[in-house]
Amino acid sequence: MIYLQLFLAFLRVGFFSFGGGMAALPLIEKEVVDTYHWLSNGEFLELVTLSELTPGPIGINSATFTGFKVVGVWGSLVATLAFCLPSIFLVSLIFRFLSYFEENVIVQHFLRGLRPAVIALIGIAAYSLAQKGIKDWFAIGLGTVVFILVYYRKKTDPILFLLLSGVAGLIWYGS
Amino acid sequence: MLPLIKREIVEKKKVLTEEEFIEGLSVAQSLPGAIAINTACFVGRKARGIAGTLVSVLGASLPSFLIILFVASFFLQYRHLEAVQNFFRGATPAIVALIIGAVVDIGKSALDDWGDLIIAFILFFITLFFNLHPLWIVLIGGMLGVLRRK
Incomplete structure (x- = not known):
């Protein structure tokens, strides 16, 4: 059950983390701290700091860290795989329709509309970490x-x- | 990081031409997920199909995975020590400063479109006020993008 929860939580993070690692922080925090209580506020702050200090994407780092803390190596494997699956799926899907993807007006307007969303997400990350730390x-x-x-x-x-x-x-x- | 990927893929191994790499990169940046992972998916696919994608993703994620496993296994044992806690208490304001710096930078680049900034503010406040799941910010932002430019 815990494996399924880890899988679904990081699948959601992978699917909705547009605009880089900092914009992904509120998503990760929502799943890992608020919804499932896998990490305390303090541990989440430490995870963000460790992610900055080590190489690699924040999404992978947080999936591996959380999975390991909750159930051990198998947990980190499941969480990290779940985080990567949307990338694999979407690139494979889009690969054949690349020019359609790049020229479709609705897709491009949707992506353009993400700019304010990304600003808001990074702002929320700053606010939430400041409040905690x-x-x-x-x-x-x-x-x-x-x-x-x-x-x-x-x-x-x-x-x-x-x-x-x-x-x-x-x-x-x-x- | 990107110059590093480019040197491996375009200059040394010649898996992709420069043009294909730039196209792949723009797709990798517009899709959700980590950019390094998305780029790996794209490059692997181009070179060897689905199997190439899987191998590339494994290669791109394994180092971070192993480093964090290593770090976490020590960290979770020693995190309660006072010195460790004091270090992280000091590091947190710096993290917040870095993130605020990123908001300012991206906000500045959005200055040419006041609508963007207003939407960003509204999304920020409704999320905090109603404690929304952040995935709604992504969906609402994207849909507003479509509606505004119809």
Whole structure:
């Protein structure tokens, strides 16, 4: 039963995650935290951080992580496969009708309409993570500093700021 | 990541021509799912049919899968340690900052279409207010796209 739930949850994530990993976060959170309670709020935050720190798509990372936490290696296999299935299915389906897909007006307008949806989704991801993880003035200050740094130093790998921010937390909260 | 895929597929292995790669990429980006996985599906299909798709997806997902299994098996044992918790407490504001940066960037690119921004705001607030499943944002956004441009 748990395998079926994992399968369906990540099948939904795979089918509706348009616009990249950050836009997929609210979908993942809804399934994994709100609906099935597989991860706590804290664990979800940790998963997002780990996904940023490791290579690979957030969808795969969260499927593997959640599946493993809930039932072990077989769980991560089922969840990861479920996340990839929509890609396999849709590419195979569209492959033969590629020019139709690219020229069909309704399809293209639908895809164009996803731009505001993706902005809203990433906004929800930011709001929800801030609500869960920013609880004191130090965190607000740290977030503001990182935002300014990331925004004006686009050439520096954001992972560096992420690590430094973690170290700052280690020092501040540890003392 | 994309230059990496391109070098392997177009320049080294010559599975696809540059044009085919660009076409595949635009399809991969417009379909749901991870872009790397979608690109792998497309390239595999082009080279060796359905079997090619399956092998490519396996190749594209296996490294992340193994890395996360490895990380998770350690992490779930040690996550309760105070030092680990403090590190993640510090990292979270940075994650939020990165995501807000992404919203600002994408929002700016949408500035040429005020309708987009207004719809984005409405979708944002109704989802939070009514606690909707985010898949509805995708469906409503797409349908509004079709209706607005009829």
